[in-house]
Amino acid sequence: MVKSSQEWVSAAVDGEVNEQELAQLCADADSHEQWQRYHMIGDTMRGELPESIDLDITANIAAALELEPTIIAPQAIAPQENDEQKQSNLDSKPSNVVSLFKQVGQYAIAASVALVAIVGVQSYNQEPDVESPLPVFNTRPLVGSVSPVSLQTGPVVKQQHDFTEEQVLEQRRRINAYIQDHMLQQRLNSGVQTEHTYTEDVNR
Amino acid sequence: MRLFLLALILLSPFSFAQEMSANDWLKNMSQSLTDKQFKASVVQIQADHIRPLVFLQGKVDGKSVSYLEYLNGPPKNAVKVDNKVTFLELDQQPYSIKANRIQGVWPASLSGNIAKLEQGYQFVLGGRSRIAGRAGQMIRFIAKDEFRYDSQVWLDMETFLPLRYDTLNRDKQLLEQTMVVELLELNEPPKILIEASKHDWPAVINPTDRKEAQNWQFTWLPQGFDMVVADNHRLIGIHEPVEYIALTDGLANISIYVARASDNPMPEELVTRNGISMVVEKVGNAEIVALGKVPTETLERIVRSLTLK
Numbered sequence: 022m023v024k025s026s027q028e029w030v031s032a033a034v035d036g037e038v039n040e041q042e043l044a045q046l047c048a049d050a051d052s053h054e055q056w057q058r059y060h061m062i063g064d065t066m067r068g069e070l071p072e073s074i075d076l077d078i079t080a081n082i083a084a085a086l087e088l089e090p091t092i093i094a095p096q097a098i099a100p101q102e103n104d105e106q107k108q109s110n111l112d113s114k115p116s117n118v119v120s121l122f123k124q125v126g127q128y129a130i131a132a133s134v135a136l137v138a139i140v141g142v143q144s145y146n147q148e149p150d151v152e153s154p155l156p157v158f159n160t161r162p163l164v165g166s167v168s169p170v171s172l173q174t175g176p177v178v179k180q181q182h183d184f185t186e187e188q189v190l191e192q193r194r195r196i197n198a199y200i201q202d203h204m205l206q207q208r209l210n211s212g213v214q215t216e217h218t219y220t221e222d223v224n225r
Numbered sequence: 226m227r228l229f230l231l232a233l234i235l236l237s238p239f240s241f242a243q244e245m246s247a248n249d250w251l252k253n254m255s256q257s258l259t260d261k262q263f264k265a266s267v268v269q270i271q272a273d274h275i276r277p278l279v280f281l282q283g284k285v286d287g288k289s290v291s292y293l294e295y296l297n298g299p300p301k302n303a304v305k306v307d308n309k310v311t312f313l314e315l316d317q318q319p320y321s322i323k324a325n326r327i328q329g330v331w332p333a334s335l336s337g338n339i340a341k342l343e344q345g346y347q348f349v350l351g352g353r354s355r356i357a358g359r360a361g362q363m364i365r366f367i368a369k370d371e372f373r374y375d376s377q378v379w380l381d382m383e384t385f386l387p388l389r390y391d392t393l394n395r396d397k398q399l400l401e402q403t404m405v406v407e408l409l410e411l412n413e414p415p416k417i418l419i420e421a422s423k424h425d426w427p428a429v430i431n432p433t434d435r436k437e438a439q440n441w442q443f444t445w446l447p448q449g450f451d452m453v454v455a456d457n458h459r460l461i462g463i464h465e466p467v468e469y470i471a472l473t474d475g476l477a478n479i480s481i482y483v484a485r486a487s488d489n490p491m492p493e494e495l496v497t498r499n500g501i502s503m504v505v506e507k508v509g510n511a512e513i514v515a516l517g518k519v520p521t522e523t524l525e526r527i528v529r530s531l532t533l534k
Contacts, residue, residue, distance in 0.1 A: 211328035
């Protein structure tokens with residue numbers, strides 16, 4: 022029975038019913054919600070949703086908040102007051118309390134949305150970090166920053182122990198000396214290398 | 226339809242035969258790098274910096290002359306006339322060495338003997354793309370083992386000059402890139418090369434502090450790596466005496482140093498941002514340091530295989 026009624030509403034949404042049936046639907050308040058939902062689904066599928074959808078949550082939240090016991094506000098305002106005064110206080114400003122809660126609730130929702138947005142952005146940013154294009158950097162922590170030598174190398178050092186600053190400097194000096202010498206040797210050996218390949222050619 | 230397919234099958238080997246092999250491309254490149262007159266504006270890209278340079282090459286009175294200038298920072302130039310390369314740098318006296326090319330733009334073997342590279346690399350013809358406004362043909366140097374890095378070169382389809390050269394690490398990530406941004410083929414040698422050929426450059430330095438090294442030997446080396454130099458010199462900067470051995474497979478250069486161990490502990494291994502790996506091993510009171518653009522595992526294995534004859 023439920024299913025057949027759903028089908029009927031669905032047909033009405035699609036405009037496949039006559040005027041009489043439509044009038045019947047208008048009279049049937051229970052089907053209105055379903056009618057709205059079907060239209061929403063149809064709009065979503067066609068991509069015709071407006072910028073913001075008024076799902077009428079506010080009414081629900083307000084209703085829920087009204088059901089909440091109002092304890093905090095009276096205590097905060099007058100913790101020393103006696104029961105009578107408290108009663109009168111509640112009578113005089115009930116709307117105030119509710120509206121305060123409403124505001125707090127709205128802020129909380131807004132704040133939680135912002136938090137989700139930030140967390141979302143962060144995790145999105147972290148993703149590419151995981152597969153960083155330079156794994157070397159992740160696995161080998163940098164010992165300070167290296168002053169560029171003339172050949173512009175910046176060694177990344179794997180730190181094994183806690184070195185003193187002096188030791189780190191000395192270590193860096195030695196590493197730089199080796200790297201510079203390595204690069205200088207390639208310059209000096211460039212002649213030798215070509216000679217070498219040449220003699221190899223001759224030998225062949 | 227069947228006839229058409231048959232024709233296609235019959236024709237395809239012929240169309241392939243017209244295509245040059247990767248080896249042919251590389252031989253043409255080597256030839257062009259030696260013979261052609263050209264001007265190339267180049268950028269060299271390493272992890273966190275870009276170095277622009279200009280390179281000119283030409284023939285003046287039968288002499289091969291080339292000129293390299295780094296465009297950013299303190300002036301740094303190199304001039305080659307015949308087999309003498311002179312380095313002109315701001316902070317030191319100009320000095321000349323004997324070499325038939327200026328080191329620093331393309332790997333030596335690109336202008337040398339391509340066959341040497343075949344021991345360690347497989348040449349594979351890649352796709353075509355546009356670089357510096359020119360059509361480029363890519364050729365991959367695929368390492369035959371895991372002891373070295375892959376690289377790839379793009380050649381200008383007109384002149385066969387290299388347009389781009391990439392070095393990739395084992396994870397296929399770019400370590401270093403040399404890319405031409407403008408290439409001009411010249412009919413006449415440019416003025417600066419004519420001037421350079423007339424200039425009186427300092428005589429080739431005689432490396433007096435280079436002494437004969439010990440009789441070092443390797444029980445294991447990756448296929449294609451040869452010892453090119455072995456000597457005894459002092460380290461630049463800190464003037465410590467070291468035993469030095471240079472190895473190369475044509476694209477990757479490895480330096481091995483044997484020195485007295487320092488009081489300071491050295492890191493066991495590190496990788497610089499421009500892809501140079503360094504491995505330090507302490508043997509008794511000596512330390513063996515190996516450097517090169519190869520995986521650290523390769524250096525570790527080479528260091529362990531070092532022995533005295």
